[in-house]
Amino acid sequence: MRSVCTLICVFLCGCIYHLAVQGREMSKGFALIADLYTGGVAGSTGGVLCGGAAMLLRWLCGKTLAFVICVFFAVMTLLGAMNITIPSIIRAIANRPKDDYVEEADEDYIDPATAVVNNIANKQIARRRQRREQQAVKNAPEETPPETPKQLPPEKQPRSTPKQEKTNASPSQDDVKQVPGKGAAFMERIDGDISAPLSGTSEYVKDETPPIPEPLPARPAAAKPVRVEGEDMGEKLPSKMPEFVPNAPIPPAPKLDEGKVKPAQEAKSGKVTAKEAARSARQVAAEIDQAQAVQQPDYCFPPLDLLKRPVRAGTDGTEEMRENSRRLNETLASFNIDAHIINVTRGPSVTRYEVELDKGVRLNKVTGCADDIALSLGASGVRIAAVPGKISVVGIEVPNRAVTTVSLREVIDSNEFAKAKSKTSVALGKSIDGSCIVGNIAKMPHLLIAGTTGSGKSVCMNSIIISLLYKAGPDDVKLIMVDPKMVELGIYNGIPHLLIPVVTDPKKAAGSLQWAVTEMLRRYRMMSDMGVRDLESYNSIVLSEEDGQKLPQVVIIIDELADLMMVAAKEVEDSICRIAQMGRAAGMHLIIATQRPSANVITGLMKANIPSRIAFSVASAMESRIILDTMGAEKLVGKGDMLYAPIGCGKPLRVQGCFVTDTEVEAVAGYVKDNYTADYSQQVLDEIEKKAQQTGKKPASVSDPDPTDEELEGDEMLPAAVDVILETGQASVSMLQRRLKLGYARAARIVDEMEEKGIVGPFQGSKPRAILITKEQWASMKGGQTEQMGFDDLDSVPDELM
Structure with missing residues (x-):
């Protein structure tokens, strides 16, 4: 302008x-x-x-x-x-400055605004003085407040502080008798002004400020201890103030009882200094906290200019849709399927041809011709599924010859993303009809992402993280990122949303999941104490209190689950299942991605507790069933083409995922790092390191928990196994498997346990193990008569077994 x-x-x-x-x-x-x-x-x-x-x-x-x-x-x-x-x-x-000259006739006139401002300022000064005087009386109850001395001639006026120069009242005769007490109080008052110079600055105000008279009842109360102290010392105070003589020698101070007076003064001065020091320490601590709170800047959301504008495709698909419609009608007619196309919708990556089936035509008759339809249309594959909300209408989704890229900026800049109230809203992409798809992690509440290499899985993860940076501040959402590949999520190190740096060690990742379980249980205890059921209610109560600090939502992002399952399958699966079962109300959410959707990676227990799924292109229909519990993901064309199945959705939704380049990710992450300092939680780091040391297969150490009584007692089938070998006279694993119907591993452990207890001999290759006890010795051992078999017991072993 x-x-x-x-x-x-x-x-x-x-x-x-x-x-x-x-x-x-x-x-x-x-x-x-x-x-x-x-x-x-x-x-x-x-x-x-x-x-x-x-x-x-x-x-x-x-x-x-x-x-x-x-x-x-x-x-x-x-x-x-x-x-x-x-x-x-x-x-x-x-408001221009005016001359201070005022005519004599207008001397008594006061501007109303000036009068109001001066009145307010005088009241504030009076309140400060009153608080200071009350604090002085409270800290030093034995001090005598300084009296207002009589205005002396210029040549006889003693040196005084600015406070004394302002007072004009003449002292009474009783006050004059208290000159030594006044001197001590006067010096201590000067020391107080020196120790707290800032508190006395309000004394030096303009003369037009009316002084606040000291309360009269406080004078005799403060002076009484001084008179009693003088009477106890047995000294007479002068009845008349001596005249001031310039350059006169200073008389010696009266000899006092040092044993009584000095300790009292030292204790008094030390006591006041301790109070002042403690008060100053509290003030400094409060100022530091306030300064830190002020210095910490508010989270600055990155601008949209860091993301590239969408590039519109220049190709027109009208001719392609017309040709495919003609071929599709001919193909359906050739298979004697009574159906006709009623609508065509072109999406970013696929075009949906809506076919209305006549009465009596079964759906599986159309789906059985999927490969023939794809062959007639010259497509790599077509997906046939019912169109939600329409009666007797089937959607045949055919890949486009030219895929239109969906930019992350156009989804974040859309009305759907702007109207989303949740701080965990994420931009996913666009549907076939062109509407923007925005997910809510808090409602999912956990998400499983799977797809082959190059299908768009990592780009989808970056889109989710960038969406969180545009939607929520570090006080609202905290992130824990696990990247075993060490190259995908390392760019986000240093953003303020991270609780800890990006985890790349699989054992440390298992420790992070175990910490998340501990944090979830801690939040449940806090919510139980508050009497609330979810994190939102808890935060609303905490923020209404003074100095309340809300709990942020925690999103745990795992880029490759297969690597974690290879290192610590049991710990990872247990932690994921516990968070998935109980994490929603505590504000703990999981986003898990894997490129190998096999049954040993995505177990049935995980699938049961992670309701929301995103499937990119996979290799087979079996992998599609593992992810979505239905086929269809094997027909996707890649490049961000996905099936999105949120919780509560009957059928998966075909979505073209958002595309964000590495340059855009670096620009957004760099902007957030430059405008906000990351503050990692050292307590969380220490706990994760401790739990990571206990993860995986390792020898026992001092930090490991002690074995339970059940582990010390051994297998419960041990007595039955001993009875069997004593009855048969043969100690072999295969015999225990047959007689007790045990598995090989358990039977072998029982035999090893017998060897440790001295019941059977060591392994001798092809020869059978020796049985070292008899039935009578075993009966006495079971009865508790013999706690441990000694070497003398070997004499009773039959010779043929030796």
């Missing part, structure tokens, strides 16, 4: 110049343009533009009025270029 005003002002100045200097006759017609140009170069006219506008305005209004109009608007545009408005000029004139 200022630039526009500047250009207009220059243009009007040219018009004014033309009106002022042009006096000769100008040519007519097109020769006028050449004449104005020549005169503009010579300086005798305003040029073609300014001169032409000035001549037109002079022809309409006359020279004088045209000159006035040009000057007026030139001044207005000049003020606009300097960012000066008419109201600001009026306020500046009204």
